[in-house]
Amino acid sequence: MERSQLTGKIQTVLGLIDPECLGVTLPHEHLVSDGSCWYVEPGEASVKAMVHQPVSLDNLWWIRYHLFQNMDDLMFLDEQEAIDEAMRFKLAGGDSIVEMSNIGLGRDPAALARISRATGLNIIMGSGYYLDVSHGPEMDARSQQEITDEIVRDITEGVGSTGIRAGLIGEIGCSWPMTDNERKSLLASARAQQLTGAHLNVHPGQGEDAAMEIVQLLDKAGADLSRTTIDHIDRAVREPANRIKLAQTGCYLEYDLFGREGYYPIHHRVIDLPNDAQRINEIIELIDRGFLSQILISQDIWNKIQRCTYGGWGYAHIMRNTLPVMRAKGMTEEQIHSIMVENPRRVFTFV
Numbered sequence: 302m303e304r305s306q307l308t309g310k311i312q313t314v315l316g317l318i319d320p321e322c323l324g325v326t327l328p329h330e331h332l333v334s335d336g337s338c339w340y341v342e343p344g345e346a347s348v349k350a351m352v353h354q355p356v357s358l359d360n361l362w363w364i365r366y367h368l369f370q371n372m373d374d375l376m377f378l379d380e381q382e383a384i385d386e387a388m389r390f391k392l393a394g395g396d397s398i399v400e401m402s403n404i405g406l407g408r409d410p411a412a413l414a415r416i417s418r419a420t421g422l423n424i425i426m427g428s429g430y431y432l433d434v435s436h437g438p439e440m441d442a443r444s445q446q447e448i449t450d451e452i453v454r455d456i457t458e459g460v461g462s463t464g465i466r467a468g469l470i471g472e473i474g475c476s477w478p479m480t481d482n483e484r485k486s487l488l489a490s491a492r493a494q495q496l497t498g499a500h501l502n503v504h505p506g507q508g509e510d511a512a513m514e515i516v517q518l519l520d521k522a523g524a525d526l527s528r529t530t531i532d533h534i535d536r537a538v539r540e541p542a543n544r545i546k547l548a549q550t551g552c553y554l555e556y557d558l559f560g561r562e563g564y565y566p567i568h569h570r571v572i573d574l575p576n577d578a579q580r581i582n583e584i585i586e587l588i589d590r591g592f593l594s595q596i597l598i599s600q601d602i603w604n605k606i607q608r609c610t611y612g613g614w615g616y617a618h619i620m621r622n623t624l625p626v627m628r629a630k631g632m633t634e635e636q637i638h639s640i641m642v643e644n645p646r647r648v649f650t651f652v
């Protein structure tokens with residue numbers, strides 16, 4: 302696949318499509334993935350008992366307040382369950398899902414192709430490397446050039462021998478502080494963006510300054526910030542002035558934790574999260590400042606408890622529950638259309 306064939310098109314796991322066919326899009330989800338890199342084995346016997354149980358109604362109360370600590374909760378291995386859950390989005394009026402599971406998150410091109418055929422949804426697959434904790438021991442020796450080459454190959458030729466090609470670069474994992482290998486992976490991704498015209502999507506670490514550090518690093522490396530998205534704004538950039546500064550760089554701001562409300566404790570820290578109504582208020586503030594065309598929203602479903610099967614809100618949450626609140630808060634149909642259709646179409650079209 303030459304770059305000229307990609308330009309002006311969107312690349313799904315079933316091949317190239319015209320941008321007009323993308324439709325209503327969730328730009329950051331996971332369908333089949335392995336999130337075990339987040340798992341830390343506890344010392345206490347009674348906690349061990351909780352972390353190794355399968356997710357059930359009987360332990361939902363514990364998992365909801367001990368996020369990323371139950372092993373089963375971190376595993377999306379059941380393809381039929383992924384199909385059933387994704388169909389809820391389709392039946393609610395959805396057209397396309399961007400599947401961000403890349404290297405380190407159990408990326409599975411063949412499964413994504415089957416899920417796309419079974420559901421009729423367009424599925425776009427990610428490329429590049431997730432967080433340092435998911436890098437294999439060989440990452441130290443891998444050069445920046447090798448990582449760039451690998452991403453370019455995934456986009457132009459396909460992953461391994463599957464012939465199934467990635468449609469974006471991401472989600473590229475960065476911790477706080479960023480590790481040396483994450484910096485190498487990020488700069489390699491920026492180079493792959495230049496070579497392919499693909500969109501670059503970055504997961505920032507858990508520090509207020511992480512997003513801006515990434516954007517400045519990318520800018521210095523010659524990345525196209527207007528073709529770059531910073532994820533998880535709803536936990537990563539909590540100062541209103543910092544969101545404005547970030548938006549002024551030209552990058553996309555992705556509120557992709559819709560459905561998660563309150564807080565989560567992680568590694569002995571507490572991450573405050575807005576609720577959905579507050580997310581919408583922040584989005585309206587950004588629109589009022591002129592940044593409508595840089596906003597993306599999604600649900601980043603990668604834990605079982607987020608799925609309807611396990612009492613969660615599921616892939617149709619934004620369609621069913623968020624858009625009505627946006628309307629009630631005064632957002633127009635044109636603004637909602639920009640966020641759900643036009644912005645993702647611009648983002649995922651190769652340049």
Ligand SMILES: [Zn+2]
Pocket residue numbers: 329330331401472601603
């Ligand atoms: Zn994600």
